[in-house]
Structures are given as C-alpha cells and as structure tokens.
Amino acid sequence: MAFSSQHGGNIIEAAAVMGVDANSIIDFSANINPLGMPDSLKRAIVANLALAERYPDVEYRALHQALASHHHVPQEWVLAGNGETELIFNLVQQLAPRKALLLTPGFAEYRRALTRAGCEITDFPLAEENNWQPDESLLLALTRDLDCLFLCTPNNPTGLLIDYELLLAIAQRCLENGIALIVDEAFLDFLPQEAGLIPHLSRFPQLYVLRSLTKFFAIAGLRLGYMVSANTELVNRIRQQREPWTINAFAALAGEVILNDREYIEASYRWLSTEQPRLFNGLNALHGITVWRPRANYIFLRCDIYGLDLQRALLEENILIRHCANYPGLDARYYRVAIKSPTDNDKLLDALRRVISNKVDAGE
Numbered sequence: 064m065a066f067s068s069q070h071g072g073n074i075i076e077a078a079a080v081m082g083v084d085a086n087s088i089i090d091f092s093a094n095i096n097p098l099g100m101p102d103s104l105k106r107a108i109v110a111n112l113a114l115a116e117r118y119p120d121v122e123y124r125a126l127h128q129a130l131a132s133h134h135h136v137p138q139e140w141v142l143a144g145n146g147e148t149e150l151i152f153n154l155v156q157q158l159a160p161r162k163a164l165l166l167t168p169g170f171a172e173y174r175r176a177l178t179r180a181g182c183e184i185t186d187f188p189l190a191e192e193n194n195w196q197p198d199e200s201l202l203l204a205l206t207r208d209l210d211c212l213f214l215c216t217p218n219n220p221t222g223l224l225i226d227y228e229l230l231l232a233i234a235q236r237c238l239e240n241g242i243a244l245i246v247d248e249a250f251l252d253f254l255p256q257e258a259g260l261i262p263h264l265s266r267f268p269q270l271y272v273l274r275s276l277t278k279f280f281a282i283a284g285l286r287l288g289y290m291v292s293a294n295t296e297l298v299n300r301i302r303q304q305r306e307p308w309t310i311n312a313f314a315a316l317a318g319e320v321i322l323n324d325r326e327y328i329e330a331s332y333r334w335l336s337t338e339q340p341r342l343f344n345g346l347n348a349l350h351g352i353t354v355w356r357p358r359a360n361y362i363f364l365r366c367d368i369y370g371l372d373l374q375r376a377l378l379e380e381n382i383l384i385r386h387c388a389n390y391p392g393l394d395a396r397y398y399r400v401a402i403k404s405p406t407d408n409d410k411l412l413d414a415l416r417r418v419i420s421n422k423v424d425a426g427e
Contacts, residue, residue, distance in 0.1 A: 088378075089407050092385035094250065094361040096281040097404040098334060101327040104282070107320045114312035121307050126318045130289050133322045134261050139295045142302055143318060145309040147249055147275040147288030152176045153301045154271055154290065158243050160210035166197060168220060168390035170247065173213040182211070188392050195221040195355065195363075197229065205236045212237060215247040217254070220387050220399040222357035224257065234260065234267045242269065249275040249288070250359040255332055264293040278360070279331065280321045285314040335360055338402050345412040346400075350419055360402045363387075371422050373398055373415075380414035 123143055131138040144150040155176040162183045165173055177184055187204055189195045195218070205212065214233070216225040225233075230246075237244040244267070248259045251274070261272050275288040287310065292298055321327070343362060346354045351368035366373045372395070374386045387397040400411065 087381050089382045089403070089410060091400045091403060091407075091411060092383045093283065094278055094359070094399075094401045095283055096279055096331055096334075096360065097402075097407065098327065098331055099281050101280060101321050101324045103324045103327065104280070104317050104320050107316055108313050111313075111316060114316065117312075119308055119310065119312045119315055123310060123315050126310070126315045129319045129322060130291075134291060136261065136264065136291060137295075140264065140291050140293055140298065141289055142291075142298050143287065143289040143310055143315075145288075145311075145314070146277060146286035147247070147273050148172050149286075149309060150273060150288055150290045150301075151245075151247075152179070153305055154245060154273075155180050155182070155211075157297055157301050157304075158211060160243065162209055163211035163213065164204060164209055165213055166201075166215075166218070167392040168195075168218075168387065169213065170215055170219045171389070173215075173245075173247075174391075177211070185209075186391060189218075189221075195223055197225060199229070199232075201229075202232060202236050205233070205240055205242055207240045209240065209242050211243045211245065213245045213247065215249070216259075217250045217357075217359040219247075219250070220361070220385070220390060220393075220397075221355060221363045222250075222359045222361050222399075223355065223363075224254070224358040227257075230260065231263065234263065234270055238267055238269055243271065244269060245271045245273065247273045249273065250278060250361075252276075252279040253331075253335055253360045254358060261291050264291060268292075268294050276318060276321065280317070280327075282314070282317055282321075285311070285317055287314045287318055289318075334404075335402065338405060338408055341405075342400075342402050342408045342412070345408070346415070349412075349415055352415070352419075357402070362400050362402065364398050364400065365396045366398065367396065368419065368422055371418070373418070376418040376422075377411075377414055380418065382411055382414050384411075 126143050127138050127141050130141045151172050160182045163177050164185050164187055167186045167188050234244055246260050251257055251259045264270055271290055271292040273290050277283040343356060346352055353365040355363045374384055377384055385399040387393045387399055388395040
C-alpha cells in the first residue's frame with residue numbers, strides 16, 4: 064500500500080487507513096525538527112494574540128528586514144511567502160520558461176509548477192551507481208535551448224548535498240547560457256557549516272535561492288519560506304503581482320523572532336550531530352536494508368527484502384514512513400525516514416527489527 068499523497072506528514076490518511084487515532088502514529092514521513100516550535104516563538108505568539116484582529120502589513124517590512132539582516136543582503140533581494148511552495152509557483156509563473164531540466168528523483172512541486180506553466184520538461188536521471196549525485200555530465204546538458212534548471216541541495220528525497228565546486232560551475236554555466244537557476248536550500252539550515260549560494264548571488268543575477276523556515280523551526284502549520292535573488296526586477300514583479308496577505312500575522316512574527324533564537328539553533332545542531340549518525344548506523348546494521356549516509360535531517364533507504372511493503376508493515380506498528388515510489392526514477396523499494404528524538408528513533412529501529420525478523424522467520 065502506498066498513500067496517494069505527494070508529500071510526507073499525511074497522518075490523517077494513514078490513521079484512517081489503519082482505523083486508529085492520528086495522535087497514536089509516530090510520523091517519520093515529514094522532516095520536521097523534533098525539538099518542536101521554539102519557546103521564544105510560543106511566548107511571542109501568546110504576547111501578540113491581538114495581531115489576529117488586524118491585517119498584517121501588506122509589505123511585511125519587519126519580516127523582510129529580519130530575513131535580509133540574517134543573510135546580510137539588501138532587503139529588496141528578499142521575498143517571503145506562505146511556505147516555500149508558494150514561491151516556487153510564483154517564480155515559475157514570472158519566468159514563464161519554455162523548456163526546463165529537472166533532476167530525478169526530486170521534489171514533486173517543481174514539476175507541478177512547470178507543468179502548470181505549460182513548460183516542456185526534460186529529466187536528468189540521477190543514478191544509484193553514482194550515489195544519486197550529479198557529476199560534470201550535468202554541465203554538458205545545460206545548453207542554450209534550456210530556460211530553467213531546478214536543483215535541490217540537500218536533495219529531497221536522497222538527503223545528499225551537491226558538491227559545492229560543481230554547484231558553482233553549474234551556476235556559471237547557467238549564466239553563460241541564459242538559464243534561470245532555481246536552487247532549493249530548504250534543508251540547508253540543518254548544515255551549519257554550509258553557506259549555500261546566497262553569498263554568491265551578486266555574481267549570478269539569474270540565480271534564485273529558495274529557503275524554508277518550517278522544517279528547522281518546526282512551524283510547518285504556520286507556513287513560511289522565502290526567496291533571495293539579486294534580480295530585483297523580477298523579485299519586485301512577483302511582489303507587486305501576487306495576491307496580498309498570503310502570509311498570516313503569526314507566521315510573519317515567527318520570521319522576526321526565531322532567527323535570533325541561538326539557544327534553540329544550537330540545541331538543534333547538538334541533537335542532529337548525535338541522532339543523525341546513531342540512526343544511520345542503526346539502519347545500516349539491519350538485514351536487507353541499504354542506506355545512504357545523510358547530510359540533512361532525513362535518511363534515504365532501500366528495502367531489499369522481497370515482497371516486504373515497509374510502509375504498510377510499519378503502520379501496523381503505528382509508525383508512518385515516506386514511501387518514494389511516486390518520485391520519478393524510483394520504485395516501491397525506496398523510502399525516506401525523518402530523524403526524530405532519541406526515543407522515537409529507538410522505536411523505529413525496534414519496529415524495523417520486528418518487521419524484518421517476522422518476514423525472514425516466515426520464509427517469505
């Protein structure tokens with residue numbers, strides 16, 4: 064069984080399928096920081112409940128200033144949105160590309176946005192024998208007939224980071240060939256040593272960097288993402304033409320508060336530095352499971368046990384993981400699991416041991 068949802072986090076559907084309370088399911092399908100919403104934001108929301116009684120600033124000036132200051136860029140380079148996904152669609156609508164290149168497997172919303180815009184899509188398959196990573200052959204595929212390239216780093220669902228020198232070479236190649244380069248850095252906040260491409264924006268006016276605050280700061284329900292680009296003309300066009308007030312007052316407040324919460328940020332780094340290798344090693348030790356070493360807060364794996372529907376089997380244990388069969392280039396053997404709290408990670412490993420042992424003992 065594979066759920067129809069294109070995304071993780073659909074515990075309502077999972078609970079309905081299993082006939083259980085959604086609160087009883089441990090959700091490993093959505094890559095959200097298990098530390099939960101920062102206390103600093105909880106306090107700020109409670110102290111500012113009256114914000115719900117009036118319209119937000121339609122320009123979200125305080126939010127944009129906070130984001131610009133965080134990245135040390137001009138404020139006019141920054142555009143916040145109701146989650147990163149809104150900005151994917153806004154950007155594609157403005158660029159109106161005729162032909163785009165997509166790396167597969169990759170996040171589904173790039174394809175949906177391009178298809179809605181009537182864009183012809185060419186797939187660039189990532190190969191398992193290359194560890195699901197692009198190489199210099201991607202540079203040769205970036206020809207003048209292309210208008211747009213989407214990259215995600217760390218990639219979703221593989222959790223792997225594109226080599227930084229290759230990334231800069233890709234940006235240069237796109238500049239030379241007039242290709243809009245959209246780089247999704249939604250999970251880069253989990254990698255404190257990685258600067259990403261925002262420091263290079265002034266060199267590449269055709270570059271658009273997407274960021275999300277929902278994963279690292281555990282505010283998926285608030286919805287907050289942003290785009291940064293030196294192409295102020297296009298950024299301003301989106302700002303002027305999109306619908307007003309797409310960001311609610313509490314999401315805007317979140318962006319003004321959480322980036323300064325160093326205690327929460329450092330606690331998140333400590334959690335991931337411990338649990339990422341621990342969960343990886345636990346998964347890697349399991350019979351019939353192939354695991355790719357992650358860079359972000361989720362782990363990509365393949366189940367090599369014939370006939371084992373790992374998602375369904377774990378749901379019987381009240382654990383939901385993300386199947387990857389609906390990613391182009393993958394099949395039903397591939398899955399993605401979030402890295403969660405030590406207790407939840409132990410529950411996942413224990414459940415996997417039981418599921419695998421039962422399958423092997425049954426001789427199936």
